[in-house]
Amino acid sequence: MQNTATSDGRRLRGDESRRAVLRLAVDRASLTGLDGLTIGGLASELGVSKSNVATLFGSKLELQLATIEAARAIFIDTVTTPALARPRGLQRLIALIELWLDYSEGRVFAGGCFFRAVGADAASKDDAARDRLAQIDAEWLAFVTRAVREAGAELPGLSGGTDAAEVLAFEIGSMLEAANSMSLLHRTSRGYALARSSIRERLIALGAPPDITLSPGSAAPLSKAE
C-alpha cells in the first residue's frame, strides 16, 4: 500500500508538473511558434531545473507534440464541445462561430488562435508536429463543414451541390482566421466586427432568419452552464 501510494503520489506530482509546463508551453508557442519552445526556457520561466522538465519530455519534438495535444484539448473544451451542446442546425453553426470568435478575442491563448500562430512556421517543416497540425486542421475543417451541412435545411439558398457546404465552411473559416490575425497585428477589434457582420449577412443571404445575431460573448453563458 505504501509503495502504491508513493507511486501514485509521484505520478500525480509528475502529471501536475506536466500540466504546469504544458499550460505555459501553449501560451509561449502561441506567441513565438513551436520553434521558440525550449526545455531550458520553460524550466527557467517556471523556476525549476532544466532536468525536471527534461524528465517529463524526452526531446524537443516530444515537447512540441505534447504542446499541440494540450492546445487541442483546450480548443475542444472551449469551442467544439460547447457548440456540440447546442441543438444541431443553424443554432449550433452560429454558436460555433461565436465560440470561435470569443476564443480568439478572449485570448484563451496569449497569442490568439494557437493553431494559426504555430501553423505558419510549422507548415514548412517535415516532421511529426507538422503532420499532426495538418490533421487537426483537417479535423476542424470537417467539423465546420458538418455544422454547415446540418444547418442546410435552414439555409435554403445553400445549393445542394456536393461542394456547397465545404465552400461555405471555407468562407466562414477564412473570416474567423482573418479576424484573428487582424486583431493580433493591428491590436484593434475591427476584424472581429467585420467577420461578425460578413458572416451574418452571408447566412441571411442564404435564407437564415434576418434577426439572427452574432455578438461577442453571446455563446458563452450557455456553454458555461453546461
Next chain:
Amino acid sequence: MQNTATSDGRRLRGDESRRAVLRLAVDRASLTGLDGLTIGGLASELGVSKSNVATLFGSKLELQLATIEAARAIFIDTVTTPALARPRGLQRLIALIELWLDYSEGRVFAGGCFFRAVGADAASKDDAARDRLAQIDAEWLAFVTRAVREAGAELPGLSGGTDAAEVLAFEIGSMLEAANSMSLLHRTSRGYALARSSIRERLIALGAPPDITLSPGSAAPLSKAE
C-alpha cells in the same frame, strides 16, 4: 577619376551583395519567420564570411527591416503594379485577385505569402519590424478596398453603405490568405480552387457578369507584357 571609379565599383559590389543577401533573406524569412534570420546563417548559406554580411546590415533588426522592404518591393512588382496596369473597375479587381493567388501558388517566396508567413510571430512583438508589417498590411487592405470601391458601378448589389467596400475587401482578403495557408499546411491546391470559386460566386451575386472567370495564370500574360 580612379578614386571615383573605385568608389562606384565598391558601392556597386555592396549593392549587389545586399541584393543577394536580401533575396535569400526573404525566402528564409518566409519559411522560418523573421526570428529565424541571422547574419551568420545567411553568410554561411551564401558561402561568405559573417563580417561581410554584418558590414551590410548593422544589426538583426536592420536586417529584418531591410528584408521586409525587399519583400514589399517584390510584392508590389508581382501583384499591385500589374493590377494597376489594368483598367480601373471590375477588371482590375479580378486581376488583383488572380495576381495574388498566382503570387501565392507560384511561390514567389519559398514559404508562400511573405507577409502571412512572418506576420504570426511578429504580431506579438513590440518593435519596428512589427510596426512596419502592420503599416504594410493596412496599405494592402486599403489597396483592396479601393479596388472594390472602383468596381462599385459594376457590382450593383454592393450596398452604398460606407462599410460595404471594406467588408467585401475583408472577405476577399480573408479567402486569399486562407487559400495560402491551406496550401502550405496541406500541400494541395484545394484552397486556391475554393477561394476562386467562392470569390467568383460572391462577385456574381453582387451583380458581376456571370461569365467572369478566375483562373490560375490568367492575369499573368498581360502583366508580363507590361
